[in-house]
Amino acid sequence: xxxxxxxxxxxxxxxxxxxxxxxxxxxxxxxxxxxxxxxxxxxxxxxxxxxxxxxxxxxxxxxxxxxxxxxxxxxxxxxxxxxxxxxxxxxxxxxxxxxxxxxxxxxxxxxxxxxxxxxxxxxxxxxxxxxxxxxxxxxxxxxxxxxxxxxxxxxxxxxxxxxxxxxxxxxxxxxxxxxxxxxxxxxxxxxxxxxxxx
Numbered sequence: 001x002x003x004x005x006x007x008x009x010x011x012x013x014x015x016x017x018x019x020x021x022x023x024x025x026x027x028x029x030x031x032x033x034x035x036x037x038x039x040x041x042x043x044x045x046x047x048x049x050x051x052x053x054x055x056x057x058x059x060x061x062x063x064x065x066x067x068x069x070x071x072x073x074x075x076x077x078x079x080x081x082x083x084x085x086x087x088x089x090x091x092x093x094x095x096x097x098x099x100x101x102x103x104x105x106x107x108x109x110x111x112x113x114x115x116x117x118x119x120x121x122x123x124x125x126x127x128x129x130x131x132x133x134x135x136x137x138x139x140x141x142x143x144x145x146x147x148x149x150x151x152x153x154x155x156x157x158x159x160x161x162x163x164x165x166x167x168x169x170x171x172x173x174x175x176x177x178x179x180x181x182x183x184x185x186x187x188x189x190x191x192x193x194x195x196x197x198x
C-alpha cells in the first residue's frame with residue numbers, strides 16, 4: 001500500500017457510496033452515466049481528503065475510516081460500517097486548486113475516472129492491481145470543480161488516494177499604476193492640508 005502526503009481540499013468534498021452491479025464496478029462509468037443502472041446508495045459522507053484504503057479492514061466503514069478523512073457518514077438502505085466493499089462505486093465532488101501543467105498522482109485499486117470542470121483528465125476505468133497513475137492537468141490555473149469516480153470490484157484490495165491542493169481564494173494584487181495613483185492622491189491631500197495651516 002502506498003500513502004501520499006495529502007494537501008487536500010480543506011472541507012466540503014461531498015461523497016456518495018453506491019452498491020452497483022459487478023459490470024459497473026469492473027468498468028467505472030463516465031460522468032453522465034454515474035452511478036448507472038441498478039445502483040443503491042450505501043452511504044453519504046464528507047471528506048477532508050481523498051485518502052482511503054480498505055486493505056486492512058475490507059468493509060465500507062474500514063475504507064471510510066482508514067485515514068480519518070471521512071466525516072458525517074450516514075449509512076442508508078440497510079448498509080452499515082460492516083458492509084462489504086465488493087462492487088462499491090464512490091463519487092467525490094468538490095473544488096480544488098489546479099495549476100496548468102501540474103502533475104497529480106492517483107493510487108488506485110480498482111478503476112477511476114477523474115473529471116475537472118466536466119472534462120475527463122484521467123480514464124482508467126477497469127479493474128487493476130494497486131497502481132499509481134499520474135495525470136497532468138492542462139486547463140486554466142485556479143479553483144475548479146472536480147468529480148472523481150472510483151469503483152472497487154473484486155473482493156481483494158481497495159485503495160483510492162490522490163494529492164489535491166487546497167481550494168483558495170486568491171486576493172487581487174494591486175498593479176503598480178494603482179500604487180502611483182494612491183501616492184498622487186496622498187500627496188494632493190497633504191498639499192491641501194498644508195495650505196490650510198500655512
